[in-house]
Amino acid sequence: MAKAEKQETAKGESVKDEKNCVLCGMCKTVCPSFQSTKDEKRSPRGRSQIIKKEKEPDMSFYDCTLCGACTASCYIDVELPLRQQREKLVKAGKETEANKKMIENIRKHGNPFGEVKKGDKIDELYCC
Ligand code: SF4
Ligand code: SF4
Secondary structure (H helix, E strand, O other): OOOOOOOEOOOOOEOOOHHHOOOOOHHHHHOHHHHHHOOHHHOHHHHHHHHHOOOOOOHHHHHOOOOOHHHHHOOOOOOOOHHHHHHHHHHOOOOOHHHHHHHHHHHHHOOOOOOOOOOOOOOOOOOO
């Protein structure tokens, strides 16, 4: 099926959000968090339903890599507000331990790894 022309606002933002998602599931094949867990809740379609039902996001939204593959593969160009779900979690004080550590390291040492001396090998890599 040919892709419809993408509709955007004057600011270049997508006008198709979770309300337009028809739950077809075509995006599941390209979603790394679904492919690695096989958990519907961790698929774009599952996330779309959670957002549609205005349920509070849970920690599973951190499994979303924000890669954008779901939007790129969606035949009607739905762009789910995934970053905003993370923002809600952060505002509610719900963060992963790795994320907390990374932020602490950046504040204290100016980098995500912690104290690093010349010649040191990095043992731990933190990411959100
Ligand atoms: S985001 Fe697009 S491809 Fe994915 S389930 Fe919704 S309509 Fe289908
Ligand atoms: S942005 Fe998130 S939900 Fe979409 S394909 Fe990537 S990991 Fe999956």
